Amino acid sequence: MSEIIKLAQFGLGPIGLEALKLAAAKSWVDVVGAVDIDPAKVGRDLGALTGASNLKGRHVHRTIEDLLARAKPDVVLHTTVSKFKNAFDQLEALARVGISVVSSCEELLFPQLNNPDLAAKLDRLCQEKGARIIGTGVNPGFVMDVLPVCMTGVSREVRSINVQRVVNASTRREPLQRKIGSGLPPEEFRRRFQEGRAGHAGLKESLALIAHCMGWEAKNIVETGDAVVADHDIRTQFLEVKKGQTCGLHQRAEAKVNGKVALVLDLKMYLDAKNPHDAIQIEGEPPLDVIIQGGVAGDQATVAALVNTARRILKARPGLLLMTDLAVPCQA
Amino acid sequence: MSEIIKLAQFGLGPIGLEALKLAAAKSWVDVVGAVDIDPAKVGRDLGALTGASNLKGRHVHRTIEDLLARAKPDVVLHTTVSKFKNAFDQLEALARVGISVVSSCEELLFPQLNNPDLAAKLDRLCQEKGARIIGTGVNPGFVMDVLPVCMTGVSREVRSINVQRVVNASTRREPLQRKIGSGLPPEEFRRRFQEGRAGHAGLKESLALIAHCMGWEAKNIVETGDAVVADHDIRTQFLEVKKGQTCGLHQRAEAKVNGKVALVLDLKMYLDAKNPHDAIQIEGEPPLDVIIQGGVAGDQATVAALVNTARRILKARPGLLLMTDLAVPCQA
Numbered sequence: 001m002s003e004i005i006k007l008a009q010f011g012l013g014p015i016g017l018e019a020l021k022l023a024a025a026k027s028w029v030d031v032v033g034a035v036d037i038d039p040a041k042v043g044r045d046l047g048a049l050t051g052a053s054n055l056k057g058r059h060v061h062r063t064i065e066d067l068l069a070r071a072k073p074d075v076v077l078h079t080t081v082s083k084f085k086n087a088f089d090q091l092e093a094l095a096r097v098g099i100s101v102v103s104s105c106e107e108l109l110f111p112q113l114n115n116p117d118l119a120a121k122l123d124r125l126c127q128e129k130g131a132r133i134i135g136t137g138v139n140p141g142f143v144m145d146v147l148p149v150c151m152t153g154v155s156r157e158v159r160s161i162n163v164q165r166v167v168n169a170s171t172r173r174e175p176l177q178r179k180i181g182s183g184l185p186p187e188e189f190r191r192r193f194q195e196g197r198a199g200h201a202g203l204k205e206s207l208a209l210i211a212h213c214m215g216w217e218a219k220n221i222v223e224t225g226d227a228v229v230a231d232h233d234i235r236t237q238f239l240e241v242k243k244g245q246t247c248g249l250h251q252r253a254e255a256k257v258n259g260k261v262a263l264v265l266d267l268k269m270y271l272d273a274k275n276p277h278d279a280i281q282i283e284g285e286p287p288l289d290v291i292i293q294g295g296v297a298g299d300q301a302t303v304a305a306l307v308n309t310a311r312r313i314l315k316a317r318p319g320l321l322l323m324t325d326l327a328v329p330c331q332a
Numbered sequence: 333m334s335e336i337i338k339l340a341q342f343g344l345g346p347i348g349l350e351a352l353k354l355a356a357a358k359s360w361v362d363v364v365g366a367v368d369i370d371p372a373k374v375g376r377d378l379g380a381l382t383g384a385s386n387l388k389g390r391h392v393h394r395t396i397e398d399l400l401a402r403a404k405p406d407v408v409l410h411t412t413v414s415k416f417k418n419a420f421d422q423l424e425a426l427a428r429v430g431i432s433v434v435s436s437c438e439e440l441l442f443p444q445l446n447n448p449d450l451a452a453k454l455d456r457l458c459q460e461k462g463a464r465i466i467g468t469g470v471n472p473g474f475v476m477d478v479l480p481v482c483m484t485g486v487s488r489e490v491r492s493i494n495v496q497r498v499v500n501a502s503t504r505r506e507p508l509q510r511k512i513g514s515g516l517p518p519e520e521f522r523r524r525f526q527e528g529r530a531g532h533a534g535l536k537e538s539l540a541l542i543a544h545c546m547g548w549e550a551k552n553i554v555e556t557g558d559a560v561v562a563d564h565d566i567r568t569q570f571l572e573v574k575k576g577q578t579c580g581l582h583q584r585a586e587a588k589v590n591g592k593v594a595l596v597l598d599l600k601m602y603l604d605a606k607n608p609h610d611a612i613q614i615e616g617e618p619p620l621d622v623i624i625q626g627g628v629a630g631d632q633a634t635v636a637a638l639v640n641t642a643r644r645i646l647k648a649r650p651g652l653l654l655m656t657d658l659a660v661p662c663q664a
Contacts, residue, residue, distance in 0.1 A: 022488055142486050146660060150482050153640055153661020154474050154633035156354055213662050285636075286629035290622065297618035301486035304617075308485055328478060328656045329485020330545050
């Protein structure tokens with residue numbers, strides 16, 4: 001287990017920077033460089049950029065090709081976009097040279113849902129070149145998909161799975177507070193959700209992953225999104241919301257199996273949310289009723305999931321993989 | 333995923349019989365026979381023994397050799413003994429002919445703890461012959477080991493792991509009600525625990541598995557066991573306990589890492605237990621606080637874990653494996 005893994009970071013936004021710093025602190029990681037298109041970052045020394053002294057002498061490159069001209073990582077942490085089709089060229093460039101990827105791209109949790117042809121193409125390339133590609137995170141990637149599946153390992157029978165997640169967005173970073181529509185008129189938020197310009201990415205993928213693992217045909221996934229409306233004036237570290245404005249989102253995905261609703265994922269992320277938590281109810285034999293008090297903290301957990309998965313993925317077979325194909329999650 | 337797995341049941345006690353019946357109900361299982369030394373069972377038709385019509389024409393054999401003369405299973409569900417060294421000859425006989433085993437043998441969860449040499453020998457044999465052997469169940473096998481490890485998949489850092497399990501033994505089968513010492517004078521129960529003749533098997537193995545996954549040296553595991561003393565007269569379906577007699581056990585294993593207690597597993601199984609539940613606290617980044625309300629039901633979940641693992645193990649590399657080596661648990 002003392003093998004050193006060469007790792008590069010692709011995308012230096014808030015999550016990417018934190019993932020890079022966590023990876024740099026691991027005894028089994030040798031960071032060989034990073035990639036970002038931001039002209040303010042290209043060429044910079046990673047030691048100076050992150051404050052991690054063991055990153056001195058490693059740099060930010062503008063493209064993957066520039067990075068590969070200098071070093072060949074075993075695995076890349078990829079934190080650039082939410083849509084699989086937008087990530088495809090980046091992932092293909094890495095798979096083509098046999099480099100494995102752990103990505104926070106939300107759709108990559110179950111890329112077969114929206115882009116089955118692209119997924120099949122990338123899977124073939126990975127198998128041919130010995131690369132592994134996977135999407136993970138805390139949500140999607142753990143709380144509303146992998147963990148419920150894991151619970152069913154002790155189930156004789158599963159009739160339905162119901163997952164709720166309530167996040168107090170007041171404790172989260174600014175981009176998330178804005179992403180959930182804070183300050184918008186509720187009707188404006190609803191319009192943006194309908195147009196696909198607002199909302200949490202990956203909820204349908206979480207549902208599709210659970211259905212896949214249960215062997216269920218869940219083709220008609222219904223997803224709804226609504227504004228949570230502030231019932232009082234709210235001020236966070238980053239912004240202000242007046243009573244009556246949007247202070248968050250309530251998103252829900254559900255699917256019927258054999259005519260009955262058997263899968264429900266219900267997500268609320270809003271400012272000043274009371275009683276943040278994650279909950280899983282599995283109706284079956286035995287019944288299972290799980291609560292994570294306080295919930296699993298979003299950004300920290302996503303960064304951890306990326307880095308922890310980087311070690312596990314290299315032991316898996318090549319291919320475009322699902323989190324449930326890998327060994328049991330574990331801090332690494 | 334529609335591949336049929338040939339399966340045999342080794343051991344036809346209460347857990348073995350239930351596992352056999354559950355396996356027989358799965359579309360991906362073809363039961364080829366069973367093994368038990370009980371003269372009252374040897375030679376019997378499994379259809380008659382279990383009431384499962386699709387088991388008609390399959391029989392109980394007295395030995396593994398007798399079974400193998402008639403059929404070669406891909407995987408055997410093994411439910412005979414708690415100690416790895418007592419199971420060794422049975423497991424070796426199966427590994428030698430390349431048959432994989434999923435066992436409820438408690439020590440097999442982490443056989444390296446008590447018998448590292450036997451474990452290494454069996455691992456070599458498995459690799460040579462293409463067999464996989466694993467120990468699983470609900471406890472050990474899930475609630476107090478695999479699930480806590482799984483939670484750390486979203487941990488940046490883990491400082492300590494504390495797991496509690498409270499089981500209301502009044503709801504369990506008779507052998508378990510007796511195993512926990514019901515009706516004994518407390519001093520007699522304590523003496524039996526000290527002599528290794530009473531108590532829950534596998535708690536130290538659960539702790540050792542977590543330590544292994546965290547990369548922790550936890551060599552000095554301290555295990556204690558005490559009687560839970562009835563504070564009122566108790567009558568169950570199977571037995572009676574007077575106030576002042578033993579009505580269950582309180583067993584605890586803990587280990588220090590770098591001089592501090594970092595792993596605590598605390599198990600209470602007693603009659604009329606209030607608020608049965610499982611709980612996991614992980615001190616670290618982020619902190620994690622999980623509760624399974626009502627707890628995971630013991631026998632049903634163990635049977636499910638055995639059968640569900642039978643499908644997953646055949647996709648793993650050959651060897652004497654740990655549950656955390658396999659893909660994420662999943663109902664199959």
